[in-house]
Amino acid sequence: xxxxxxxxxxxxTVRTATxxxxxxxxxxYSERAGVINIALEGLMLVGAFTAAVVTHYTHSPWIGLTxxxxxxxxxAAIHAVLCISFKAQQVVSGMAINILLIGVPALxxxxxxxxxxATPQIPLHELLQYAPVVIAFALVPVTWYVLYRTPFGLRxxxxxxxxxxxxxxxxxxxxxxYAGVLLSGALAAIxxxxxxxxxxxxxxxxxxxxxxxxxxxxxxxxKWRPVQxxxxxxxxxxxxxxxxxxQGVVRVPVQFIQIIPYVLTMIVxxxxxxxxxxxxxxGIPYQKEK
Amino acid sequence: MLELRNITKRFGxxxxxxxxxxxxxxxTIHAIVGENGAGKSTAMRIxxxxxxxxxxxxxxxxxxxxxxxxxxxIALGIGMVHQHFMLIEPMTVTENIVLGAEPGGAVALDxxxxxxxIRKLSEEFRLAIDPHATIEHxxxxxxxxxxxxxxxxxxxxxxxxxxxxxxxAPQEVExxxxxxxxxxxxxxxxVIITHKLDExxxxxxxxxxxxxxxxVGELQTSATNAAELARMMVGRDVLLRIEKPQxxxxxxxxxxxxxxxxxxxxxxxxxxxxFQVRAAEIVGIAGVEGNGQTELIEALAGLIxxxxxxxRMEYLGRDIAPLDARSRRELGIAHIPEDRxxxxxxxxxxxxxxxxxxxxxxxxxxxxxxxxLLDDGAIxxxxxxxxxxxxxxxxxxDLPARSLSGGNQQKLIIGREFVLQPKLLLVAQPTRGVDIGxxxxxxxxxxxxxxxxxxxxxxxxxxxxxxxxADRLLIIHDGEIVGEVDPTIATLEEIGLLMxxxxxx
Ligand SMILES: Nc1ncnc2c1ncn2[C@@H]1O[C@H](COP(=O)(O)OP(=O)(O)OP(=O)(O)O)[C@@H](O)[C@H]1O
Ligand SMILES: [Mg+2]
Numbered sequence: 001x002x003x004x005x006x007x008x009x010x011x012x013t014v015r016t017a018t019x020x021x022x023x024x025x026x027x028x029y030s031e032r033a034g035v036i037n038i039a040l041e042g043l044m045l046v047g048a049f050t051a052a053v054v055t056h057y058t059h060s061p062w063i064g065l066t067x068x069x070x071x072x073x074x075x076a077a078i079h080a081v082l083c084i085s086f087k088a089q090q091v092v093s094g095m096a097i098n099i100l101l102i103g104v105p106a107l108x109x110x111x112x113x114x115x116x117x118a119t120p121q122i123p124l125h126e127l128l129q130y131a132p133v134v135i136a137f138a139l140v141p142v143t144w145y146v147l148y149r150t151p152f153g154l155r156x157x158x159x160x161x162x163x164x165x166x167x168x169x170x171x172x173x174x175x176x177x178y179a180g181v182l183l184s185g186a187l188a189a190i191x192x193x194x195x196x197x198x199x200x201x202x203x204x205x206x207x208x209x210x211x212x213x214x215x216x217x218x219x220x221x222x223k224w225r226p227v228q229x230x231x232x233x234x235x236x237x238x239x240x241x242x243x244x245x246x247q248g249v250v251r252v253p254v255q256f257i258q259i260i261p262y263v264l265t266m267i268v269x270x271x272x273x274x275x276x277x278x279x280x281x282x283g284i285p286y287q288k289e290k
Numbered sequence: 291m292l293e294l295r296n297i298t299k300r301f302g303x304x305x306x307x308x309x310x311x312x313x314x315x316x317x318t319i320h321a322i323v324g325e326n327g328a329g330k331s332t333a334m335r336i337x338x339x340x341x342x343x344x345x346x347x348x349x350x351x352x353x354x355x356x357x358x359x360x361x362x363x364i365a366l367g368i369g370m371v372h373q374h375f376m377l378i379e380p381m382t383v384t385e386n387i388v389l390g391a392e393p394g395g396a397v398a399l400d401x402x403x404x405x406x407x408i409r410k411l412s413e414e415f416r417l418a419i420d421p422h423a424t425i426e427h428x429x430x431x432x433x434x435x436x437x438x439x440x441x442x443x444x445x446x447x448x449x450x451x452x453x454x455x456x457x458x459a460p461q462e463v464e465x466x467x468x469x470x471x472x473x474x475x476x477x478x479x480x481v482i483i484t485h486k487l488d489e490x491x492x493x494x495x496x497x498x499x500x501x502x503x504x505x506v507g508e509l510q511t512s513a514t515n516a517a518e519l520a521r522m523m524v525g526r527d528v529l530l531r532i533e534k535p536q537x538x539x540x541x542x543x544x545x546x547x548x549x550x551x552x553x554x555x556x557x558x559x560x561x562x563x564x565f566q567v568r569a570a571e572i573v574g575i576a577g578v579e580g581n582g583q584t585e586l587i588e589a590l591a592g593l594i595x596x597x598x599x600x601x602r603m604e605y606l607g608r609d610i611a612p613l614d615a616r617s618r619r620e621l622g623i624a625h626i627p628e629d630r631x632x633x634x635x636x637x638x639x640x641x642x643x644x645x646x647x648x649x650x651x652x653x654x655x656x657x658x659x660x661x662x663l664l665d666d667g668a669i670x671x672x673x674x675x676x677x678x679x680x681x682x683x684x685x686x687x688d689l690p691a692r693s694l695s696g697g698n699q700q701k702l703i704i705g706r707e708f709v710l711q712p713k714l715l716l717v718a719q720p721t722r723g724v725d726i727g728x729x730x731x732x733x734x735x736x737x738x739x740x741x742x743x744x745x746x747x748x749x750x751x752x753x754x755x756x757x758x759x760a761d762r763l764l765i766i767h768d769g770e771i772v773g774e775v776d777p778t779i780a781t782l783e784e785i786g787l788l789m790x791x792x793x794x795x
Contacts, residue, residue, distance in 0.1 A: 162377070
């Protein structure tokens with residue numbers, strides 16, 4: 001057992017927690033504004049895919065990362081338009097985006113690279129292995145500050161709790177909600193990009209493997225607060241890191257070990273969802289009487 | 291200061307405001323009265339930019355202005371305290387007040403400075419609000435003062451209050467009026483919507499009377515009286531005090547003995563209450579809200595878990611304590627709940643569906659194969675009957691309950707319970723937020739039901755109401771019945787003393 005608890009484990013916990021944290025913080029901006037963002041999975045996928053493809057063509061991972069952010073914002077904009085302007089069911093819109101983005105990268109990589117869902121190998125960039133980690137963890141205090149110490153954060157929270165009251169106070173509910181959802185697209189896409197061009201050197205089909213949903217669980221477990229959400233992400237990261245290290249060490253079929261992070265997600269959600277108090281207006285489109 | 295000119299506003303087929311003209315003079319307190327659904331809130335929401343008018347002009351300080359969002363109104367110095375408060379519960383007073391007009395730059399929210407200013411304002415107007423308190427920990431009256439502070443903080447010159455007194459205890463009403471007078475003394479202008487004519491006479495300088503979406507009168511308060519205002523509002527003479535024949539009580543219908551209710555947190559809400567209600571009498575329960583009335587009614591209606599109660603409840607000689615709400619209703623116990631939104635209606639369901647709640651599973655509403663299907667025709671007929679007998683407006687069974695004004699929602703609930711032809715009626719706050727025309731109507735219906743032999747247990751926070759309706763009046767204080775008085779003899783002072791815990795001589 002001792003060989004499991006070492007510096008390597010800490011390092012890999014942080015590494016696995018990073019994409020979760022980016023997506024979860026993204027989700028936080030959207031959900032604190034009152035828009036459920038179950039599309040995190042799809043947003044991560046579009047980030048991962050775009051980063052890999054653009055890096056492949058431009059040979060610059062930085063352009064790849066920028067393109068991933070742009071793509072994430074674009075897809076998030078679809079969610080925003082549907083949920084905010086057209087008052088669609090937020091879970092339905094999110095699921096539609098997820099399904100779309102499981103299919104589209106496979107289709108496109110088939111067309112571009114004649115593969116069944118993967119992109120070609122791209123050279124690993126040293127800095128990109130660390131930069132997103134730093135960004136993710138630096139974003140925790142930044143998000144806290146934005147949320148509790150800026151007018152934007154106050155409005156964001158207000159709009160997620162009681163949009164009518166925010167409206168009466170002269171705040172544009174639509175504008176703030178758009179901002180929240182678009183931000184979530186950008187952050188989740190960085191999380192995805194880190195998976196494809198930071199941690200590995202190509203995009204593979206469905207490479208997020210449910211991390212968007214785990215991020216969502218971390219957000220709920222973290223009560224929609226930045227620091228708690230980070231801790232939740234670290235817990236899930238630890239579970240995954242442990243699972244990875246146990247493979248080959250513990251004599252259990254590998255599938256049982258891989259299942260650990262997902263089982264943990266279910267336990268956490270089943271046990272804690274009732275304890276955390278969601279933003280009160282979450283999931284409800286704001287319908288202003290005219 | 292503010293002038294609405296020819297404002298017209300439609301909601302679908304409903305003409306909520308029909309060429310409304312209201313002129314509010316600077317430095318005055320201006321009251322707006324009218325029946326439920328007369329269009330008072332609509333007119334003021336238009337002035338505040340919450341709704342946009344279909345036609346008409348808004349003039350502020352002599353200039354025509356476009357007010358399309360609350361933001362525009364705020365910029366013009368208009369503030370509004372809504373019928374339902376616009377506060378964000380988990381946030382602090384300061385956060386709520388600065389929202390939308392935050393001090394400091396885009397990256398730094400300066401709450402310390404804001405809190406200081408709020409504290410000063412609160413002192414100046416004697417509001418006694420702590421800027422750092424969280425809204426959900428404040429009483430309703432305090433929350434209302436936070437709303438006032440919000441307007442003051444933004445230096446509103448005109449303050450609109452929509453039924454501010456409906457949720458306040460008499461003492462708090464006095465305090466609110468003192469604040470409004472201080473504001474007027476500072477040159478600010480106040481518009482107040484209320485159903486209570488004595489309040490209009492006490493606080494306002496001028497009154498606008500609305501009926502059916504139109505302005506039907508503009509008066510100097512000093513030159514009018516309650517009877518005249520009531521007549522203008524309703525379009526006919528209104529009895530401000532119910533006339534009822536002497537009760538002829540019959541045999542005992544409900545007998546309660548040593549009833550206690552313990553809340554989940556362990557506190558005793560009812561501490562051994564005993565009383566009886568006979569057929570053909572109205573027994574009133576008077577008390578300051580929160581002294582166990584709610585629990586008493588809910589315990590009798592079957593809405594409190596058996597395990598939280600002890601004591602006996604006998605209805606027509608039968609112990610009903612073990613029965614659930616449905617079985618009690620089947621035995622002829624009807625219930626008009628105090629909170630019509632929480633217990634009374636499904637707001638997004640239409641009037642038809644709301645009219646059959648509680649009988650939806652049995653004939654004539656549910657039919658065939660052991661009552662598994664709803665009979666739409668029968669439901670519609672039943673609803674139309676309620677709408678007609680109880681004057682529910684608009685008279686359209688297909689509207690969602692939400693689109694009715696509060697008074698009409700209440701009439702629908704009362705109608706639904708009355709058609710059950712109950713032998714015992716439990717009724718709480720039957721006229722809260724209801725206009726005087728409808729109050730008179732509801733009171734008459736209650737007396738009629740009594741005369742038909744129904745036993746009525748009435749709880750109301752309005753002393754005038756219980757004393758006028760009840761044949762016997764019990765006073766409840768801190769979960770105990772502290773006295774019984776004859777409402778035709780007892781004075782309001784005597785009753786008030788008992789209500790606040792002073793014992794009967
Ligand atoms: N958002 C809305 N959608 C549809 N109809 C509405 C809406 N708001 C108000 N109405 C209708 O417009 C009419 C005027 O309503 P309003 O709320 O202005 O009345 P009010 O005078 O304030 O009544 P109350 O004393 O009950 O508050 C009513 O018939 C009401 O049913
Ligand atoms: Mg109103």
